[in-house]
Amino acid sequence: MDDFPPAPRRRRAMPTIGRSAERTGTGPAARRPRAALVAAALSAAAVAAAGLPGTASATADAAPPWCAGKGPLAARMLPTTIDIAECDLRGRVVTGAGGLSATVPRDGTSVAAHWLRTDGAAELRIQFDDRTNRIVIRTGGMRAPQGRPRGARAPQDACTDGRYRTQPSKWPKGTTVQWRYHTGGTGRASTTVARGVSNAVDAHTDCRSDGQFNPLPNVSARYLGASAQPPNLTSAAACGRRDGVNTFGWLAMAAAEGNVLAATCSWSSGPTTVETDMALQTQGRRWWTGAGSCPQGAFSTTAVATHETGHVLGLSHVSGAGGSNLTMAPRLGPCDNGPSTLGKGDYDGLIALYGAR
Template identity: 35%
Template sequence: MKINHRPVKIVLAISLTAIALPVASPAVRADEREISPTSVEQCAPQKTVAVAESRKLVRFTDCDLRGRTVLGSRGITVTVPRTGTSVTAQALHRDGSSRLTATVNVRAGEVEINQEVQTAPTRSKIGRAAALDKCADGAYNRNQYRQNGAYKWYYYPGSVWESGIPDDPINRYPFIALDLGMSSGAMAPNDCGLPWAKGQSWNQGDTGFQPNVGLNGGCTGANGINSVGWMRLSSAAPSLLAVTCTWSSNGIATETDVAMRTGDGVLWWYDDSGTGFTGERATTALCPAGRYYAEAVAAHEAGHVFGLAHVTGEQHANLTMYPTIDTCDLGPSRYGRGDNLGIVSIYGKQ
């Protein structure tokens, strides 16, 4: 069985109405085509522009996407920045992942759209033994941004009451799970004997500002606050578990938000039988069937926060940045060799 890593063909739609583009000459590659001038009148304000290709350049003069919402595959969306910056949405699903990036180049007068969709079986379907040992697998992929210094983030409790994790002022387990996950992205803790990374994750307290993620799980507009927390994403694809939105300029993240989904059948779990980075301290027997370890998913999302992309191929299923995660699987909370090497390549080792 192989992961279906599929680029998709070009389609441009406005809102819910599909609009066919003029057929290009066979000599022109699809990913090199621009939106034709005849599409300008189709690019009405306040409409969502659906793009279903792997790469697309759109000129301002043909269709100015700045400030507009772009819809990619699996329902993922981003609001295109108005300035010369990038926004990247990275969504984790029960059966794979999706990523959509919009980069504004004011000097060139264009917006570049890139997206990637992956479907992947979980570790339990593959069998851990069928994949490479996590301490022998050195694979990693990087995004085109990094944090500049410490990642200073705020915790957004939001809809934590729907998470399924007990929460009270003394034992703030939902917060602890996310805090541990963010720290994993910064330091790449592992059981492989590898040096930890020098990234830094600093929680700044709670906030009433929710992550800049819409109800559909897409990235909206940045506000300069790094917010990580629990949200109802009632209009998102049923398979969506979590999403990370990053705004960046010249390769430096200016804001990164993480939304952990609650409701709609998504339930979470946290085990407090150990402390800190002491290894896989919990067993699946402690986790109610059908739930996801919040710390493990947060560690995956933190990989995106600190600059990692997904690794593809079933042989990499034991790595944290594999493009999906199993229920009751705490394993991804501890980074594998490739996960660690990726973070260390960006921030250096301790």
């Protein structure tokens, strides 16, 4: 057997920890370049920390103070128009007039929220502009006067009052809005809510002997049955995240203001509505179906549902004491069943939005 001589053993190179790969000397001449490198590095770090142009920190602007944190944001503290690059609000909660809140959609849609209260109403609109990548926030509240203020006009007859206000979005003309009903554990049938929806889309009125304005607005609705899922609102009556289903019905909004009767949320893509949810308050409220005498302090389910369907279709609250007899007035009192049928302004608003069938 041939014996191979052992391979010569190589000296292991010692690691040059803390040394330049090119200079490993220890004399003064070798230390000077190293000191220069350290000084240059410290100088660059100081420049970066100062945020001077051309540094990494200068490319990432700090969020403005009003954008800090992850909790709810008060609309009154925010600019009306917000650039997402400056403060990305998507997924955060914005609180508007009267405590009305909504979660800013993450999917690029806009959201409009409406409250109907015993003493007035509130609106919050969070509109996303995909062309400019900006969000516009508008909010407002309407308090119904107690009694008739001095010098104010008497409420106009709903059959001659042509005032109305519309939202920036609506369903496409000719749409059939398909919706499901949620009982909210109340055991109530869908009948009275469905009647309110029909009163709006089919323009039922007490202003004509035949009980209907003509021509009908070019929009309709279809009931698809019950839903185990509640409307996409929180216990504080805030708009949550949409799920692609239009759900109308009952919800225990225990954390909402005590005077809230109902809330409606509408999501839209540009000028086109894509989903709406409507919730009537079960917490601490008595409701009247319209049959028999009205229990003291109860509210008409059909009247409230007709009003909220106005929001579903793109109507906003009318302002001024003179319009208090219209369905879209910002207040509804106990046992008041009048708003369950449309006034002239309510009908004119739907025709302005959808034209005639």
